[in-house]
Each structure stands twice: as structure tokens, then as C-alpha cells.
Amino acid sequence: MADDDTGGDATPFELPPGRAASIRDVARVAGVSYQTVSRVVNDHPSIRPETKQRVLDAMEQLQYRPNRAARMLVTSRSKTFGILTSNRHHYGPATSIRAIEEAAQESGYSVVTKNLTATDDASIVQALDHLADQAVEGLVIIAPQVRVLTAIERLSLRVPYVTLQSTGEAGSHALSIDQVAGARLVTRHLIELGHRSIYHLAGPQDWIEAEARMRGFLAEMSDNDVPTTAPILGDWTADFGYRAGRELLRFRDFTAIFSSNDQMALGLLHAVREAGLDCPRDISIVGFDDIPEAAHFAPPLTTIRQDFAEIGRRCVALLFAQLEGRDADLPAIEPTLLVRSSTARPAF
Amino acid sequence: MADDDTGGDATPFELPPGRAASIRDVARVAGVSYQTVSRVVNDHPSIRPETKQRVLDAMEQLQYRPNRAARMLVTSRSKTFGILTSNRHHYGPATSIRAIEEAAQESGYSVVTKNLTATDDASIVQALDHLADQAVEGLVIIAPQVRVLTAIERLSLRVPYVTLQSTGEAGSHALSIDQVAGARLVTRHLIELGHRSIYHLAGPQDWIEAEARMRGFLAEMSDNDVPTTAPILGDWTADFGYRAGRELLRFRDFTAIFSSNDQMALGLLHAVREAGLDCPRDISIVGFDDIPEAAHFAPPLTTIRQDFAEIGRRCVALLFAQLEGRDADLPAIEPTLLVRSSTARPAF
DNA sequence: TCGTCGAATGTGAACAGTCACATGACTGCG
DNA sequence: CGCAGTCATGTGACTGTTCACATTCGACGA
Numbered sequence: 001m002a003d004d005d006t007g008g009d010a011t012p013f014e015l016p017p018g019r020a021a022s023i024r025d026v027a028r029v030a031g032v033s034y035q036t037v038s039r040v041v042n043d044h045p046s047i048r049p050e051t052k053q054r055v056l057d058a059m060e061q062l063q064y065r066p067n068r069a070a071r072m073l074v075t076s077r078s079k080t081f082g083i084l085t086s087n088r089h090h091y092g093p094a095t096s097i098r099a100i101e102e103a104a105q106e107s108g109y110s111v112v113t114k115n116l117t118a119t120d121d122a123s124i125v126q127a128l129d130h131l132a133d134q135a136v137e138g139l140v141i142i143a144p145q146v147r148v149l150t151a152i153e154r155l156s157l158r159v160p161y162v163t164l165q166s167t168g169e170a171g172s173h174a175l176s177i178d179q180v181a182g183a184r185l186v187t188r189h190l191i192e193l194g195h196r197s198i199y200h201l202a203g204p205q206d207w208i209e210a211e212a213r214m215r216g217f218l219a220e221m222s223d224n225d226v227p228t229t230a231p232i233l234g235d236w237t238a239d240f241g242y243r244a245g246r247e248l249l250r251f252r253d254f255t256a257i258f259s260s261n262d263q264m265a266l267g268l269l270h271a272v273r274e275a276g277l278d279c280p281r282d283i284s285i286v287g288f289d290d291i292p293e294a295a296h297f298a299p300p301l302t303t304i305r306q307d308f309a310e311i312g313r314r315c316v317a318l319l320f321a322q323l324e325g326r327d328a329d330l331p332a333i334e335p336t337l338l339v340r341s342s343t344a345r346p347a348f
Numbered sequence: 349m350a351d352d353d354t355g356g357d358a359t360p361f362e363l364p365p366g367r368a369a370s371i372r373d374v375a376r377v378a379g380v381s382y383q384t385v386s387r388v389v390n391d392h393p394s395i396r397p398e399t400k401q402r403v404l405d406a407m408e409q410l411q412y413r414p415n416r417a418a419r420m421l422v423t424s425r426s427k428t429f430g431i432l433t434s435n436r437h438h439y440g441p442a443t444s445i446r447a448i449e450e451a452a453q454e455s456g457y458s459v460v461t462k463n464l465t466a467t468d469d470a471s472i473v474q475a476l477d478h479l480a481d482q483a484v485e486g487l488v489i490i491a492p493q494v495r496v497l498t499a500i501e502r503l504s505l506r507v508p509y510v511t512l513q514s515t516g517e518a519g520s521h522a523l524s525i526d527q528v529a530g531a532r533l534v535t536r537h538l539i540e541l542g543h544r545s546i547y548h549l550a551g552p553q554d555w556i557e558a559e560a561r562m563r564g565f566l567a568e569m570s571d572n573d574v575p576t577t578a579p580i581l582g583d584w585t586a587d588f589g590y591r592a593g594r595e596l597l598r599f600r601d602f603t604a605i606f607s608s609n610d611q612m613a614l615g616l617l618h619a620v621r622e623a624g625l626d627c628p629r630d631i632s633i634v635g636f637d638d639i640p641e642a643a644h645f646a647p648p649l650t651t652i653r654q655d656f657a658e659i660g661r662r663c664v665a666l667l668f669a670q671l672e673g674r675d676a677d678l679p680a681i682e683p684t685l686l687v688r689s690s691t692a693r694p695a696f
Numbered sequence: 697t698c699g700t701c702g703a704a705t706g707t708g709a710a711c712a713g714t715c716a717c718a719t720g721a722c723t724g725c726g
Numbered sequence: 727c728g729c730a731g732t733c734a735t736g737t738g739a740c741t742g743t744t745c746a747c748a749t750t751c752g753a754c755g756a
Contacts, residue, residue, distance in 0.1 A: 046732085073742065105478060133414075273646055296618040383707080699756090706749070709745090
């Protein structure tokens with residue numbers, strides 16, 4: 001049953017050196033038609049196990065690799081998602097990206113990330129353009145989202161997209177992680193400790209999560225009838241936190257600061273120390289994100305932990321849902337409060 | 349001159365809804381052959397400016413986008429580089445990745461990053477496989493490099509690759525950033541301050557840069573006839589630094605520690621503080637990398653700054669050099685020492 | 697005046713897959 | 727015993743682009 005194949009003679013079949021094996025080469029070696037090989041590759045049900053094995057062997061022998069380009073061309077599906085990110089070295093985004101990559105790959109998708117260097121409209125458009133060139137089938141946006149969103153509208157990209165954080169308004173585009181709830185959580189923690197004058201060091205306001213955290217802060221404060229001052233708009237960096245802290249400490253008309261992320265909180269801590277004050281004795285500071293370093297700050301930072309990996313996974317799930325035209329309604333992920341040593345009752 | 353085109357009548361030419369415009373559609377609208385359109389796209393020299401404009405207009409009108417897949421198929425060039433990374437959220441790698449993406453894109457290349465979750469051989473092979481599926485033309489490796497390198501050998505990948513850090517030995521594959529020099533720099537700094545018992549908290553030894561930094565440390569120590577103890581092998585995390593610090597402080601038979609990266613130094617700082625000691629009065633600590641947060645540690649960290657962006661750019665340059673078969677000999681980048689407040693003369 | 701050259705453009709065939717349809721063999725049923 | 731139906735496999739056409747090779751046309755030198 002084995003020696004009836006076409007020309008099963010001494011020629012071990014070698015292909016021209018430069019070229020990689022194609023489906024047809026495999027077919028020839030296995031003694032079947034190229035279509036059969038294609039069926040094996042896509043494991044079509046009706047194929048004899050014996051034939052399948054023969055094809056598999058041939059593939060092994062020729063080191064066959066399906067050609068993505070050809071498949072992409074004919075199916076006009078790139079099996080690629082794009083991620084638009086701007087500060088990827090931040091812990092949260094980076095963790096999510098990793099999870100996205102993994103989840104995507106499980107479904108045979110790959111991921112192209114594009115970094116936004118500047119946040120002006122021109123570079124946003126250029127970045128989206130680049131992603132469009134890759135024929136991405138879906139988009140995850142971890143960037144100054146409001147601007148990107150309008151750019152997408154303007155370019156009339158016909159691609160499903162997901163923003164990493166809840167917009168509070170949008171339907172299937174936004175991932176409902178309750179940033180607002182997280183912000184309320186830390187704020188309540190401070191209030192319960194007895195703080196009555198609390199500053200908020202916010203993130204850039206074109207970031208939806210920055211805006212959501214700020215909303216949560218303001219809501220919790222007003223719910224508890226604590227008067228608020230205008231939030232300070234930062235840029236996520238420790239440097240900014242430091243400078244803001246120095247500025248703030250010139251007056252010292254507060255007992256606590258809620259920083260919209262952990263990096264800025266680090267800068268704040270630095271400024272407090274430099275002013276000869278002690279956190280948490282004189283001033284309580286809380287962060288947001290729980291980066292792996294936060295536990296080793298001086299003092300270890302009270303913060304909000306978010307499950308960034310889970311967020312990433314959900315991004316992919318949502319994208320697939322949109323691709324398949326169904327509505328995936330994922331329950332919101334609840335952030336958790338991590339009380340460490342940077343918060344205490346106010347001194348007076 | 350404008351109304352002599354073929355059939356410039358009332359049909360505005362619309363293509364079947366689902367399909368995107370192809371080179372042939374553009375050709376029809378512009379009244380030229382598809383080859384001419386192809387020439388315009390690749391800006392071939394001999395094409396009449398007038399014709400070119402007509403084609404350009406048609407492209408604009410149809411919102412034409414060249415189809416990557418088709419081009420890839422026929423040229424068998426993916427115009428894609430792969431990055432294999434393992435701890436991308438670390439500042440250094442992340443910064444380099446961004447620079448790589450940018451530099452690549454300038455030459456019309458895109459970048460696919462693949463994250464290594466586990467560092468066992470199986471997942472390395474799987475990751476390389478995934479990258480190979482994308483038909484990447486070059487590879488940048490930011491990962492436990494020695495293992496990856498052997499995996500590449502074993503898979504007989506015929507792709508030029510660059511490792512982010514100097515191996516000290518390899519030729520054109522390795523990027524010569526002088527890790528050894530950097531390590532010598534900090535070590536000398538400590539020695540010059542008067543330290544004679546210095547511990548080294550190293551990175552995982554399958555990371556080439558970890559190994560190089562350790563080599564630099566040992567070399568500088570022995571050059572100055574300072575006796576050394578065996579380096580402690582860490583995992584780059586602040587958590588590890590903290591635990592190692594606690595362990596080390598039980599004996600306190602040293603006056604300084606050189607940590608192979610800033611994160612571990614942060615953990616060390618934490619342990620020192622917790623032991624009721626002061627850095628730098630009791631113990632000096634130095635890091636490596638100069639992450640943006642290092643300036644805000646308690647105390648601000650003395651460390652080695654590396655130009656990660658420049659490294660990224662060079663990766664791409666090297667890759668192109670390898671692709672074109674020429675030898676690019678880039679001068680090494682010299683790291684610089686940043687003295688902040690975590691180092692001082694030893695107390696006794 | 698004619699062949700030659702180069703510029704500008706067109707034609708056919710590849711590239712490596714998938715899809716729709718066709719074919720042949722075998723099974724089960726009336 | 728013939729016919730329908732399924733299983734296993736094969737054939738031809740098509741995807742959007744580039745490459746190698748025509749073809750046309752005007753200019754120019756012999």
C-alpha cells in the first residue's frame with residue numbers, strides 16, 4: 001500500500017535552494033494534489049488518516065511553513081490585531097500588551113504594536129495609517145484615547161476597536177474596568193482615615209482612565225461632603241510628581257494626596273522627604289496601579305491593584321466578539337485596594 | 349488636457365462594496381495599465397509627470413492602499429522585523445523597542461514583538477516559531493540571550509539577528525554597548541570612595557548583559573586588588589532585591605552593594621531602611637540603567653545611564669547591514685556614571 | 697532615410713495559497 | 727441492479743502585486 005505513489009524513486013526531491021517549500025512541493029512529495037495538502041493544513045474533516053500522515057511526513061521532510069502572505073491574499077484576512085500605545089514602558093500597559101499578545105496568539109492571531117511618540121493629531125493619524133497598512137483586523141487603543149477616537153472617526157477606519165479603559169459612555173468599544181470605583185475606593189480610604197483636605201494629582205485629561213479616576217475622586221469626595229480643590233493635571237511621570245509635590249508643600253494646606261498613578265506618587269514621596277516631612281505621619285499618599293516596585297517605595301505605597309493581564313485578555317475577547325458580530329457583555333473587573341504604609345490618620 | 353481620458357463619462361466607477369480598490373481599479377480610473385500604476389507606487393523614474401498625477405488622483409479618489417499581502421507574496425519580503433523580548437515592561441527594553449519601531453518604520457519596515465512568558469526552551473522555540481511564521485526578515489533579541497541563541501542555531505533560522513547587548517565574542521550579531529565598561533565605572537566609583545567589601549547583586553546569568561556586568565565588576569575589583577565574594581544571582585525584580593538585602597543584612601559584612609539593575613537596587617534600599625540603617629551613611633548602593641524613577645528613590649540612586657534609544661536605532665542599522673551583506677562597524681556606546689545620593693565614603 | 701537607442705507604457709506569467717465545483721469510489725436502500 | 731448520497735480527492739480560477747519581457751514612439755546620428 002505504500003509503493004504505489006507517483007514516482008517513488010531515488011530522487012529525494014530537492015527544491016531550488018533559495019525557495020521555501022510550497023504546498024505544491026509537499027503535494028508532489030506526498031503523492032497527492034495540492035488541495036489535499038491544503039486540507040491537511042486546515043484540518044478538514046474528510047481526509048483519510050493515512051493520507052494525512054503521508055502529507056504530514058512530507059511537510060516535516062521539506063520543513064514546510066504555510067506562507068502567511070499567500071493565505072492573507074486569498075482570504076483577505078490578516079489575522080493580525082494592532083495595538084496603539086503611547087507609554088508602553090508603564091507597568092499597566094506593558095502587562096496588558098503581553099496578555100493581549102498571548103490571548104491573540106491562542107486564536108492564531110498576531111499582534112503589531114505601534115508606539116505613539118508624540119500625541120499631536122498628525123502622529124496619531126500617521127500611526128493609525130501604519131496600522132491600517134498592516135491590514136489589522138482589530139485595534140486596541142492604549143493611548144490618549146479621546147484624540148485617537150476622533151482620529152479613527154475621521155479616517156473612517158472600518159475596524160473594530162477596543163479602548164483599554166471604560167469611557168463610561170460607549171457600548172461595545174469600551175472595556176468596562178471600573179476606574180471610577182477604584183478611585184472611589186482609595187478616596188474613601190483616605191476619608192475614613194479622617195482626612196478632610198485631599199489633593200488629587202490627576203493624569204493627562206485626554207486619557208480616559210485619568211479622567212475616570214478624577215471623576216471617581218470627585219464623586220466620592222462630594223458624596224462625603226468633603227470640600228475639594230481643583231485637581232492638578234500631571235503627565236504620569238515621577239518627575240512631574242516630584243515637582244508638583246514641591247509646589248504643593250510650599251503651602252501645606254492638605255493632609256493627603258491621591259496620585260493617579262504610582263510613578264507620580266513616587267515623585268510625591270520624594271518631595272515630602274526632601275521637605276523634611278514624613279509620610280504617612282505628616283502626609284498620606286496613595287497611588288494607583290500597583291506596579292511591582294510600589295511595595296518597595298519609602299514607605300511602601302498604598303494603592304489600587306488592577307488586573308492588567310485580565311484586562312488584556314478581555315480586550316481580545318471583545319475584539320473577537322465584534323469581529324463575529326455578537327455582543328460580548330463582560331462583567332466589569334473590580335479593582336482592589338491595597339493598604340500599605342503610606343497612609344495613616346492625619347496628625348491633628 | 350484633462351478630458352481626453354478613456355470613457356470620462358458619467359460613471360463614477362464604483363467597485364463592489366466589500367472589496368478594497370486594487371491596482372487594476374486604479375488603472376481603469378486613471379486610464380492606464382496596471383503596470384503603470386505599480387510604477388507610480390514604487391516611484392519608478394521613467395513615468396511622465398502628467399500620467400503620474402492622473403494615477404495619483406485616481407488613487408486618492410478610490411482610497412487606494414497597496415495590499416501588503418500581495419506584495420509580500422510576490423517579492424517574498426515581509427518588510428518586518430521581529431523582536432523577542434521577555435521583560436518588556438522594564439524601562440530599558442521598552443525604550444529600545446520604541447526606538448527600534450521608529451527606526452524600522454522610517455525604512456518602511458514594521459515590527460512584531462513577541463513576549464517570552466516562560467524562559468524554558470519549549471517556549472523559546474515556540475516564540476521563534478511564531479516569529480518565523482510572520483516571515484520576519486530580521487530579529488532583535490532582548491531576552492535570556494544565550495538560550496535563545498542556541499535555539500536559533502537548533503532551528504537553523506536563516507535570519508539575521510542582533511542581540512541587544514554585547515556578547516563580547518560574537519561578530520556582527522552583537523551590538524557592542526560596553527556593559528563591562530559601565531560595570532567597571534560604578535565599581536571604580538565605589539572603590540574610589542573607599543569601599544573594600546562590596547557585594548554584587550547580579551542578574552540572571554543567561555542574560556548576556558547580566559553576565560557582562562558581572563564580568564566588569566569582577567575585573568575592576570581584581571584590578572584594584574579588592575577581594576570579592578561570590579555575586580548573588582537575582583532575577584531583576586525589586587522583590588528579589590528586597591529579599592536578598594534582608595538576607596545580606598543579617599551579617600552586614602560589607603559597606604556597599606552594586607546591583608545589576610535599578611529595580612533590584614530599590615528593593616535593596618527598602619531592606620536597608622527596614623533594618624534601621626541609612627543609605628548612604630551605613631551602606632552605599634548603586635544601580636544600573638537609570639530608569640526614570642531612579643532619581644526619586646530614597647535616596648536618589650547613583651547609577652549608570654545607558655542610551656537605550658540609541659541602542660534601538662543601532663539594532664536596526666545593524667540588521668539592515670546584515671540584510672545587505674555589508675559589515676557595519678558601529679563604535680561602541682559608552683555608558684555614563686550618574687552620581688546621586690545613594691553612595692558615600694564608608695563610615696569606618 | 698534608416699537603423700538604433702531610450703523613454704514611456706503594456707502584456708503575460710508567476711507567487712502560494714483558498715474556494716467552488718467536478719470527479720470517482722464506495723455505501724445503503726428500494 | 728440501479729440510483730442517490732456521502733467521502734475522499736482533484737481541477738481550474740482567482741486574490742493583488744511585481745518581474746521579465748514586449749511594444750510603441752519620437753529623436754538622433756550615420
